[in-house]
Amino acid sequence: MTTAAQALVGASTEFLKRFSPFDQMEPEALDFLGERLQLGHFAKGTTILSPDMGQPRHFFIIQRGKVQASQAGSVAVTEYASMTLGPGECFPIGAISAGRPTTNNYVALEDSFCYQLPARDFMELMRISPEFHVFCTQYIASLLNQSRLQLQTTFSQRAAEQQTMTTPLGHLIKHDPVFVTPDTPTRSALEIMAEQRIGCMVVVDGDHHPVGILTQSDLLPRVVLPEFDLSRPISEVMTSKPHVLSVAATAYDAALEMATHAVRHLLVVDSRERLKGVVSERDLFTLQRIGLRQIRASIEGAEDIEALQRASQDIRQLALNLIAQGIGAEQLTRFISALNDALTRRIITLELGRHDLHGIAFSWIAFGSEGRHEQTLSTDQDNGIVYAAGDADKTEIKRKLLAFAKDVNNALAACGFPLCKGNIMASNPELCLTLEEWQQRFGAWIREPDPQALLNASIFFDFRVLYGNERIGDELRHWLLKAARNNSTFLRMMAHNALQVAPPLGRIRDFVVEDDGMIDLKKSGARLFVDVARILSLRSDVESSSTVQRLRISGQKSGMPDDEIDAMVEGFHFIQLLRLRAQHLDTEHDEPGDNKINPDQLNELDRRILKEAFRQARKLQLRLKLDYQL
Amino acid sequence: MNWLTKIFSGDHPAASLPEALRGRLERWRVLEAPALDANHGELRYVIVNTEATGLDPANDRLLAVAAIGIDRGVLAHRDAFEMSLDTPAQTLVALLEFIGKSPVVVFNADLNRQALMAAFETHLGFEPDLEWLDLYWLLPCLFNDKHDRPVRLKDWMKTMAVETFQRHRALGDAFAIAKLFLAAQSRATIRGLRTPRSLMELATTRKRQQRAIRS
Numbered sequence: 001m002t003t004a005a006q007a008l009v010g011a012s013t014e015f016l017k018r019f020s021p022f023d024q025m026e027p028e029a030l031d032f033l034g035e036r037l038q039l040g041h042f043a044k045g046t047t048i049l050s051p052d053m054g055q056p057r058h059f060f061i062i063q064r065g066k067v068q069a070s071q072a073g074s075v076a077v078t079e080y081a082s083m084t085l086g087p088g089e090c091f092p093i094g095a096i097s098a099g100r101p102t103t104n105n106y107v108a109l110e111d112s113f114c115y116q117l118p119a120r121d122f123m124e125l126m127r128i129s130p131e132f133h134v135f136c137t138q139y140i141a142s143l144l145n146q147s148r149l150q151l152q153t154t155f156s157q158r159a160a161e162q163q164t165m166t167t168p169l170g171h172l173i174k175h176d177p178v179f180v181t182p183d184t185p186t187r188s189a190l191e192i193m194a195e196q197r198i199g200c201m202v203v204v205d206g207d208h209h210p211v212g213i214l215t216q217s218d219l220l221p222r223v224v225l226p227e228f229d230l231s232r233p234i235s236e237v238m239t240s241k242p243h244v245l246s247v248a249a250t251a252y253d254a255a256l257e258m259a260t261h262a263v264r265h266l267l268v269v270d271s272r273e274r275l276k277g278v279v280s281e282r283d284l285f286t287l288q289r290i291g292l293r294q295i296r297a298s299i300e301g302a303e304d305i306e307a308l309q310r311a312s313q314d315i316r317q318l319a320l321n322l323i324a325q326g327i328g329a330e331q332l333t334r335f336i337s338a339l340n341d342a343l344t345r346r347i348i349t350l351e352l353g354r355h356d357l358h359g360i361a362f363s364w365i366a367f368g369s370e371g372r373h374e375q376t377l378s379t380d381q382d383n384g385i386v387y388a389a390g391d392a393d394k395t396e397i398k399r400k401l402l403a404f405a406k407d408v409n410n411a412l413a414a415c416g417f418p419l420c421k422g423n424i425m426a427s428n429p430e431l432c433l434t435l436e437e438w439q440q441r442f443g444a445w446i447r448e449p450d451p452q453a454l455l456n457a458s459i460f461f462d463f464r465v466l467y468g469n470e471r472i473g474d475e476l477r478h479w480l481l482k483a484a485r486n487n488s489t490f491l492r493m494m495a496h497n498a499l500q501v502a503p504p505l506g507r508i509r510d511f512v513v514e515d516d517g518m519i520d521l522k523k524s525g526a527r528l529f530v531d532v533a534r535i536l537s538l539r540s541d542v543e544s545s546s547t548v549q550r551l552r553i554s555g556q557k558s559g560m561p562d563d564e565i566d567a568m569v570e571g572f573h574f575i576q577l578l579r580l581r582a583q584h585l586d587t588e589h590d591e592p593g594d595n596k597i598n599p600d601q602l603n604e605l606d607r608r609i610l611k612e613a614f615r616q617a618r619k620l621q622l623r624l625k626l627d628y629q630l
Numbered sequence: 631m632n633w634l635t636k637i638f639s640g641d642h643p644a645a646s647l648p649e650a651l652r653g654r655l656e657r658w659r660v661l662e663a664p665a666l667d668a669n670h671g672e673l674r675y676v677i678v679n680t681e682a683t684g685l686d687p688a689n690d691r692l693l694a695v696a697a698i699g700i701d702r703g704v705l706a707h708r709d710a711f712e713m714s715l716d717t718p719a720q721t722l723v724a725l726l727e728f729i730g731k732s733p734v735v736v737f738n739a740d741l742n743r744q745a746l747m748a749a750f751e752t753h754l755g756f757e758p759d760l761e762w763l764d765l766y767w768l769l770p771c772l773f774n775d776k777h778d779r780p781v782r783l784k785d786w787m788k789t790m791a792v793e794t795f796q797r798h799r800a801l802g803d804a805f806a807i808a809k810l811f812l813a814a815q816s817r818a819t820i821r822g823l824r825t826p827r828s829l830m831e832l833a834t835t836r837k838r839q840q841r842a843i844r845s
Contacts, residue, residue, distance in 0.1 A: 001708065002710060002711065002712070003712065004696060004698075004710035004711050004712035004801050005707055005708045005709070005710045007710070007712070007795065007801055008698070008707040008710050008801075008805060009707045010795070011794070011795040011805065012707060014795070034707060035707060035708060036707075037706075037707055038704040038705060038706045038707070039704060039705040039707075039809070039812065040703060040704040040705075040812065041809075041812035041813050041815065041816045042816060043813075043816035043817055043819075043820050046816065046820075064791055111790075111813060111816075113809065113812070113813075116704065
């Protein structure tokens with residue numbers, strides 16, 4: 001170092017020493033910092049750092065001026081929505097330590113001089129200066145604390161709003177849908193839009209199935225600028241394969257769907273895929289405030305597995321906060337499932353970019369708890385693929401799909417969904433099948449039921465399409481319901497299996513516990529409801545794969561009083577809630593202890609409710625016993 | 631006639647330059663100059679400031695010279711230079727090496743540039759062909775909201791809240807000028823003046839106008 005350089009270093013370290021943590025910093029660390037600092041200038045109003053700049057390349061210390069830090073997302077994760085930083089204050093700390101984009105926008109409020117330290121030198125400084133290290137880690141810890149408290153207050157304030165999040169879309173539709181057929185001249189469609197003042201026009205086929213959509217924002221690029229001939233049919237300018245959700249899907253699903261695909265309108269269809277209405281972003285606008293944009297940003301903007309790993313951590317963190325806040329189990333499990341869906345879809349999208357599956361029709365299917373929308377924080381992956389192929393190219397297509405599935409399975413594992421111990425994964429050649437092969441597989445279970453085989457196969461009956469052509473999944477479901485409904489031997493054996501585990505209710509003591517004094521809420525709790533609900537749905541032609549929906553719909557079909565149905569559903573929810581409470585962020589997935597609780601450690605109220613929940617399970621089992629005379 | 635032959639013939643001061651210095655000068659001479667149409671963020675400017683026995687370049691002696699690099703928009707502490715003129719030829723060659731062919735930024739070229747050029751001529755026997763940018767004229771163009779005519783360094787420092795560790799010394803003032811230049815760079819960028827050429831033209835035009843008003 002020249003003496004001139006030393007003089008400049010000295011000038012800046014003199015300045016830094018007026019502020020914490022530099023006033024306490026070890027002399028050699030301070031020199032290290034001074035030697036590597038660069039001075040920059042930011043004119044008033046310019047952005048110094050923002051989330052879209054990616055990983056921060058510099059750590060900034062304000063030398064003169066004012067910088068405003070404001071939250072980029074829609075939900076405040078810290079106690080400030082925006083704050084002003086002045087001389088001696090630094091940013092970003094969390095983002096640069098973690099090597100992730102910042103969540104704030106940093107803008108110069110006035111002409112400002114900022115020292116900047118290259119990211120790798122920041123890391124080195126953390127390493128060589130215990131003082132600086134403590135400063136940064138404490139800062140991050142306080143941020144986390146702030147964010148936790150903040151989330152709790154945020155969510156408690158919005159408890160009422162939260163309730164609306166589970167509103168089925170069927171209830172959100174305000175008026176009958178306006179639609180035209182594909183051959184309608186574009187001009188007529190636009191005239192209707194103008195006349196009715198609607199933001200989009202739906203195009204349906206003869207069976208009322210939506211086949212396309214044209215929104216106001218499509219008009220400029222597709223109609224006006226290309227000078228599209230308005231006498232041509234609307235089918236030539238519409239977006240085909242519009243995003244569709246069922247009437248039973250919730251506002252949560254809709255908001256997430258919009259967020260994930262960046263669309264403003266969703267078409268709502270009934271169980272036969274007929275158009276029921278349109279839900280717009282504005283209908284859900286209150287939901288925009290619950291941080292979906294943030295979650296979307298983290299999931300949708302993820303360009304690699306590392307980013308998704310962080311998103312998955314964020315989901316867990318948020319879920320834990322919600323538990324602490326006392327959110328209901330149904331909302332929470334749906335919430336987790338919905339976000340995990342988005343995460344899985346993003347992984348699939350990323351992997352599709354690396355595998356050439358062009359021209360291959362396939363669907364990614366979730367089984368088990370994910371198939372039922374009932375994921376907790378401790379879930380390993382259960383998935384498969386349905387694909388279409390002619391005999392000629394089948395081997396090659398399957399080879400490609402398996403390679404792709406293997407990468408998706410590994411990516412999911414990297415994001416916290418451990419590989420399935422039972423190998424129920426799409427990368428297993430036995431579970432990457434054509435529609436016909438799946439039908440054969442289900443057909444074998446149904447026609448020649450074997451108790452042990454059925455026990456293992458039960459999770460396959462709780463499936464839904466996560467990615468790809470939903471029709472394939474629906475087709476399989478219709479076929480399956482039909483095949484199961486007419487086969488009483490199969491249903492009876494399923495019932496027999498479902499009754500193998502009794503609720504842990506004691507005759508003398510409240511609960512029958514395992515040797516370690518614990519109750520396994522998955523094995524002897526939730527599963528009891530799930531198994532019965534599955535049989536009821538197969539028997540009474542209920543398409544939903546969710547336990548609660550299955551109980552409700554099949555209960556209604558068999559004439560059960562509403563209050564009895566409610567009691568069953570509540571029982572199931574309470575057990576799910578206790579499970580969630582028992583799961584911790586710091587335990588690995590599917591640890592044996594994950595679903596266990598010690599009933600002696602529950603408070604009196606919870607004990608009573610749990611007892612009642614088990615009684616509801618017993619009631620359900622009893623019905624099954626009577627129905628099948630087991 | 632090649633400039634070296636011209637310099638090293640007869641009783642020219644440069645004829646007595648040691649071989650090593652001559653070699654270094656030659657290496658400097660063949661350096662490539664940056665494009666004046668590059669963006670500020672793509673090149674290095676060098677702030678140069680002199681310290682003399684007085685304010686009259688014709689009669690006063692240079693005591694020291696300092697320089698600070700502004701490389702791709704930022705000032706790195708390591709990129710700094712200061713030497714006394716005790717061994718003038720050594721110092722001036724080292725200064726040229728530090729500058730390279732970067733545009734030179736000064737505050738008050740009348741004083742600094744003249745003093746330096748005289749010294750180059752005296753001790754090295756030639757005037758190096760460098761690009762100059764004078765903040766004395768440039769700052770009032772960019773910050774006309776603060777001062778709409780040229781003012782002293784002290785006044786700019788006060789207005790722009792710029793401090794330095796030592797006034798009236800080569801490096802201390804160079805540091806203040808460097809900070810002013812950083813500010814000028816961001817203001818210029820906002821106004822769409824993104825290249826050294828655009829800044830030089832602005833400063834030169836301003837200077838000419840001022841002279842025309844006076845005459």
